[in-house]
Amino acid sequence: MTTKTETRAPLPVEFYRSAIGKKWVMAVTGLGIIGFAIAHMIGNLKMFLPPVDGVPDIDIYGEALRRLFVPILPEHVFLWILRTGLIVLFLLHVHAAYSLTVMNHRARPVGYQGPRSYVAANYASRTMRWSGTIFLTFLAFHLADFTWGLPPVAPETWERGAVYANFVATFSRPPVTVLYVTASLLLGIHLYHGAWSMFQSLGINHPRFNRARKVAAYVTSGVITIGFIAPPLAVALGYLK
Amino acid sequence: MNVTLQVWRQKGPGSPGAFKTYQVDAISAEMSFLEMLDVLNERLVNQGEDPVAFDHDCREGICGSCGVMINGRAHGPQPGTATCQLHMRRFPDGSTIVVEPWRAAGFPLVKDLVVDRSAFDRIIEAGGYISVDTGSAPDANLIPVPKTVADTAFDAAACIGCGACVAACPNGAASLFTAAKIGHLNLLPQGHAERWSRTERMVGVMEHYFGSCTNHGECEKACPKEISIDFIAMMNADFLRAKLANRRLAAQYR
Numbered sequence: 001m002t003t004k005t006e007t008r009a010p011l012p013v014e015f016y017r018s019a020i021g022k023k024w025v026m027a028v029t030g031l032g033i034i035g036f037a038i039a040h041m042i043g044n045l046k047m048f049l050p051p052v053d054g055v056p057d058i059d060i061y062g063e064a065l066r067r068l069f070v071p072i073l074p075e076h077v078f079l080w081i082l083r084t085g086l087i088v089l090f091l092l093h094v095h096a097a098y099s100l101t102v103m104n105h106r107a108r109p110v111g112y113q114g115p116r117s118y119v120a121a122n123y124a125s126r127t128m129r130w131s132g133t134i135f136l137t138f139l140a141f142h143l144a145d146f147t148w149g150l151p152p153v154a155p156e157t158w159e160r161g162a163v164y165a166n167f168v169a170t171f172s173r174p175p176v177t178v179l180y181v182t183a184s185l186l187l188g189i190h191l192y193h194g195a196w197s198m199f200q201s202l203g204i205n206h207p208r209f210n211r212a213r214k215v216a217a218y219v220t221s222g223v224i225t226i227g228f229i230a231p232p233l234a235v236a237l238g239y240l241k
Numbered sequence: 242m243n244v245t246l247q248v249w250r251q252k253g254p255g256s257p258g259a260f261k262t263y264q265v266d267a268i269s270a271e272m273s274f275l276e277m278l279d280v281l282n283e284r285l286v287n288q289g290e291d292p293v294a295f296d297h298d299c300r301e302g303i304c305g306s307c308g309v310m311i312n313g314r315a316h317g318p319q320p321g322t323a324t325c326q327l328h329m330r331r332f333p334d335g336s337t338i339v340v341e342p343w344r345a346a347g348f349p350l351v352k353d354l355v356v357d358r359s360a361f362d363r364i365i366e367a368g369g370y371i372s373v374d375t376g377s378a379p380d381a382n383l384i385p386v387p388k389t390v391a392d393t394a395f396d397a398a399a400c401i402g403c404g405a406c407v408a409a410c411p412n413g414a415a416s417l418f419t420a421a422k423i424g425h426l427n428l429l430p431q432g433h434a435e436r437w438s439r440t441e442r443m444v445g446v447m448e449h450y451f452g453s454c455t456n457h458g459e460c461e462k463a464c465p466k467e468i469s470i471d472f473i474a475m476m477n478a479d480f481l482r483a484k485l486a487n488r489r490l491a492a493q494y495r
Contacts, residue, residue, distance in 0.1 A: 010483060014484070015484050018444060018448060018480070019448045019452075019453035019454075020444055020448075020453075020454075020476070020477055020480045020481075021480075021481075021484075022453070023453065024477070025479060046370065067435065100453045100455075103448075103452055104411075104412035104413065104452035104455075106346060106411030106452075107346050107347065107414065107450075107452030108344055108345055108346060108412075108413035109346055110344055111344060112310065113249065113258075113260065113311075113341060114247070114249075114260070114310065114312075114313055114339040114341050115313050115339070116313040116314075117312060117314050118411075118459060119314065119459060119462040120457055120459050120461065120462045121457035121458065121459050125456065125457045125458075126411065126457070128455065191423060193456070197455065197456040197458070199474070200387025200429050200456045200470065200473060200474045200477070201454075201456065201477055202474075202478075203474045203476075203477040203479070204474065204478075205471050205474030205475065205478075207471075224325035235406065236331065
């Protein structure tokens with residue numbers, strides 16, 4: 001006699017249907033986005049490097065990104081592969097967050113009528129949905145400002161490829177600097193919980209390394225935040241011209 | 242000592258509920274929280290009023306029957322303590338105490354402070370056991386278990402199923418309960434045979450009734466048995482393994 005196992009959806013689909021599977025996706029995509037954020041931040045720090053033959057270092061870097069793997073692939077192709085990957089990461093991260101939020105709201109249709117007193121949950125962990133959503137809307141502004149050059153979000157003098165000049169022009173407007181600094185702090189708050197939470201969701205837990213997990217998460221969020229805030233502030237304070 | 246209680250009163254599942262204020266005077270500081278409620282109820286009965294319904298059984302912190310939100314915290318302000326083991330000396334004389342039932346879709350309200358926690362039984366039924374042929378009792382220590390593993394399994398087995406983790410969780414998730422039950426059995430050799438099916442099924446039932454974990458860590462702080470969220474990480478790891486493992490090799494993979 002053979003026992004027939006119940007029909008199952010393909011493994012990734014079935015895994016993603018479960019909340020724990022979605023948390024795995026949140027963690028893995030979050031890790032990918034952190035990786036991008038670190039690369040992006042390092043790129044921004046090239047604002048501080050001296051120009052090479054009169055061309056700002058960051059402009060050379062921008063051109064190099066467009067010409068990644070150029071003799072092997074045509075121009076822009078590899079950059080678009082990276083961008084597509086990043087868009088997929090964001091879509092999955094947002095979709096998993098959205099469906100888990102719906103699930104969690106259903107799990108407590110009638111909330112506590114008296115005041116709650118939280119012991120472990122902190123500001124960062126309790127505002128993940130808000131910090132994430134607000135940061136996502138900021139990204140639209142950011143793309144309009146730097147990538148698409150859409151006025152009035154982008155400065156009048158915006159020019160494709162002139163990264164250094166665009167950067168200085170944008171942050172010569174104090175409200176924009178305030179917006180970017182606020183968004184960076186928001187990202188830092190999001191990562192403060194997210195980067196640690198990731199380890200739990202991935203089941204990475206070992207008494208010997210549990211303290212290191214927290215340290216790694218806090219250092220990562222701190223470094224990314226400071227790294228993103230430094231160049232705009234340098235422009236606003238007149239250090240970069 | 243005297244306290245002012247704001248207790249959630251609700252006649253039944255469908256009826257509207259509200260906080261009602263009671264002055265409870267001349268109680269001993271050495272009374273447990275439940276004994277204080279007993280005093281209140283005796284007075285209510287004497288006045289011809291409906292007593293406050295609350296769940297309780299052993300009153301020594303091991304059955305998991307009692308449990309209410311006290312001032313916005315599951316089982317009240319003292320860590321590692323069930324409501325029955327919480328004493329009135331923990332509260333300043335003359336203080337106002339807000340008492341509310343667990344709130345979760347998986348724990349429908351029955352009356353006043355009583356909720357129906359059968360959803361936990363559904364999770365246990367899905368795999369919180371080991372299937373064995375019963376016979377005469379095997380010799381003790383017949384199956385070697387390392388001391389450290391036995392200790393970890395015991396930490397998880399300390400779960401009394403009170404539901405404080407769900408109540409404390411901002412998402413109404415039952416991850417700590419389920420992870421403790423899964424961890425307790427998956428860690429031991431006797432539990433290995435059903436490791437993957439147990440993990441998959443119990444998680445499935447858990448997600449049917451409750452929310453999902455976002456790693457706040459509130460459950461760990463509310464747990465009267467101080468069970469660590471490390472078990473949630475273990476459950477997350479085992480769930481992926483359960484999906485990927487070749488079941489024909491049973492629980493051979495670590």
